[in-house]
Amino acid sequence: MAVDREQVLRAAASLLMRKSSATMDEVARAAGISRATLNRQFAGRDALVRALEELGIAECEAAAARAAVDDGPAADAVRRLVRELEPAAGLLAFLYSENQLFEGDEQNEGWTRLDARVVALFRRGQEVGEFRIDLSPVWLTEALYGLLVSAAWAICEGRVAPNDFSSNVTELLLGGAVRREK
């Protein structure tokens, strides 16, 4: 009888990723509940988006923890991170387009924490000599987000194969498009 909030959030994310302008009624229907119940769980659309934001942050931080981004070679850490981040990519794609979240006076500090971890990863790779130094860690972090979102979208629209998600993002981010001999 009790509604599973997380299941509702996942259904909402799945719908909002494809149609960010979906109505609360559509979200409720997609989650298999009534609009009344949806409003009982989340007081208003804003609260729903905030909850999705919290879920996204939690999933990303959990992914970073599972990937152990501070251990081993930085390149391998990036590969693990991307692989662990794949399930959250759809949610990330929605939040990425919800720039309403960032235009306010203050953004959720969870993003700050997450950014710090990823930036630290790229900086570590630079200091060890694995990554080039002419691309700033901040830009590499932003690029990682962008590639994750692009890949999620491209897969969602059937332009690229779902199985290639991880390798597509990782290979392009680390190796680039230019062919290397050897």
Next chain:
Amino acid sequence: MAVDREQVLRAAASLLMRKSSATMDEVARAAGISRATLNRQFAGRDALVRALEELGIAECEAAAARAAVDDGPAADAVRRLVRELEPAAGLLAFLYSENQLFEGDEQNEGWTRLDARVVALFRRGQEVGEFRIDLSPVWLTEALYGLLVSAAWAICEGRVAPNDFSSNVTELLLGGAVRREK
């Protein structure tokens, strides 16, 4: 006295890139005109977005033409393309988040044409041996869009330096993050 439609579109794009939920009233104020005039120029918000889409397509195609994407080494063509695309990146970022444009029954064929040109560029690079073949041209195209949007956003929020736009996108897309000896 006569309103410059293109100037209005640019002001609208500049605002909508930062706040995609901006009101028609806000858009009009940002463009320095009244809401009545805005509605005289663009019959409704939908028409405004469509006009922005047309402008974006036109700018991208003009950039592709200026960059002569079919001439010379593919890597250099990509560099030229990114450089020419920079002024349109902001508009592209807005359109990218306006997934409402793609969820309809039919998307503007301008995107199809543009995609075809960029895909052809990457495919040419692969056939010549410049680009690696384990990343599909379609994915490289999507990644290019994603990096352009990421870079535009990061600059808009002051996270990276505006001057680094072209090199950031180009270097990461072509070379990747991993450092190469010589």
Next chain:
DNA sequence: TCTCAATGAGACACTGATGTCTCATTTGAG
């Protein structure tokens, strides 16, 4: 200077989404 088209300002009704409420029904625990 005169004229007329275009603009700005404001009022107006309309639409769609939203949030809240009620009540019948269902579900799960005791």
Next chain:
DNA sequence: CTCAAATGAGACATCAGTGTCTCATTGAGA
């Protein structure tokens, strides 16, 4: 089985955004 809590369905008022209209004002060209 019984009952309390939660849900679903629907009605309702509210509100913000939108599109349209009118009218006074502006400005460029004849």
